[in-house]
Amino acid sequence: MLRSIMLMLLAALLLTACDGKAVPAPTPEPAEQEKDWKTTVDGAAVLQRTKRILSWGPRVAGSKGSLGTRLEIKSMLAEVGIAAKDIIEQSFEAKTPNPPTQGKTTFTNIIARIPGRNTRGLALAAHYDSKHFEEFKFLGANDAASSVALVIELVKAEVVRAKTTPRENTLWLLFFDGEEAYVDWHTNNDNTYGSREFVKHLAEYPVRGLVLVDMVGTKNILLADDANSSAHLKDILKRTSRDVLGYNLLARPFSAVDDHVPFRDAKVPCVDLIDHAFDTSTWWHTVHDTLENLDQRSLEKVGTMLAAALPALEQAVNQ
Numbered sequence: 001m002l003r004s005i006m007l008m009l010l011a012a013l014l015l016t017a018c019d020g021k022a023v024p025a026p027t028p029e030p031a032e033q034e035k036d037w038k039t040t041v042d043g044a045a046v047l048q049r050t051k052r053i054l055s056w057g058p059r060v061a062g063s064k065g066s067l068g069t070r071l072e073i074k075s076m077l078a079e080v081g082i083a084a085k086d087i088i089e090q091s092f093e094a095k096t097p098n099p100p101t102q103g104k105t106t107f108t109n110i111i112a113r114i115p116g117r118n119t120r121g122l123a124l125a126a127h128y129d130s131k132h133f134e135e136f137k138f139l140g141a142n143d144a145a146s147s148v149a150l151v152i153e154l155v156k157a158e159v160v161r162a163k164t165t166p167r168e169n170t171l172w173l174l175f176f177d178g179e180e181a182y183v184d185w186h187t188n189n190d191n192t193y194g195s196r197e198f199v200k201h202l203a204e205y206p207v208r209g210l211v212l213v214d215m216v217g218t219k220n221i222l223l224a225d226d227a228n229s230s231a232h233l234k235d236i237l238k239r240t241s242r243d244v245l246g247y248n249l250l251a252r253p254f255s256a257v258d259d260h261v262p263f264r265d266a267k268v269p270c271v272d273l274i275d276h277a278f279d280t281s282t283w284w285h286t287v288h289d290t291l292e293n294l295d296q297r298s299l300e301k302v303g304t305m306l307a308a309a310l311p312a313l314e315q316a317v318n319q
């Protein structure tokens with residue numbers, strides 16, 4: 001994804017070079033040192049769930065792997081206590097430029113919820129499709145099977161809590177199909193098929209805010225301070241990460257084009273929790289995006305921050 005970002009970064013670097021002013025990587029203030037934090041999300045369980053998703057092989061829309069992955073996601077949602085009536089599939093056709101099916105492809109989002117008294121609420125989301133590559137088998141452990149796994153593992157505690165303390169508002173869980181481009185991210189809207197379809201149905205699924213998780217399993221994860229994300233939601237996450245981890249995890253200015261952008265365009269507050277340097281990673285969109293290269297501590301770090309920020313995020317979007 002996101003060649004434009006690479007170009008923008010390149011442009012930024014060139015500008016920097018022309019100005020003759022190098023911009024050093026921000027060094028944490030003394031007060032911003034990582035503290036000795038304890039995870040509240042079971043990282044080993046996240047890896048185990050990721051492994052189950054990857055066992056289906058590539059998950060390109062319309063493939064057997066995609067179908068199997070949906071069964072796997074639905075069974076994991078049931079395992080964490082989400083009722084069958086609260087898990088649905090949203091299928092639709094969209095025009096895609098991919099050979100050999102040039103024309104229409106069927107996509108399927110999974111929509112689940114921990115219901116509250118009101119149907120409105122915050123959504124946690126990740127894309128479950130994997131990018132299609134002709135020349136090698138692409139698994140997308142980081143991009144974004146482990147994000148799906150992290151969201152499911154994280155809400156386990158919310159399901160338990162909701163049994164004793166009934167929810168005022170609903171917590172939505174969205175697993176998007178078709179985030180990846182078939183041919184070229186930048187032409188013919190060849191990207192974010194699932195999220196673009198979902199926002200057409202906001203009257204039916206009243207999502208009032210979105211936290212998207214995408215590629216958060218690289219070692220020593222640092223997240224983007226994304227220009228396309230809502231400032232007030234980023235502030236909650238920055239504050240929470242300082243409280244919980246000892247420093248701001250959303251530290252690098254960046255402009256991400258991802259499944260949150262259709263929400264932003266629909267005026268739904270949103271934030272993308274995305275590795276600030278995914279596009280410079282040596283294994284992004286390569287055969288090396290596998291389970292072995294995921295870092296459990298990074299997944300726990302993002303999960304712990306998000307779990308701690310959840311009440312404030314929900315409060316902010318449900319006002």
Ligand SMILES: [Zn+2]
Nearest residue numbers: 001131143180
């Ligand atoms: Zn990707």
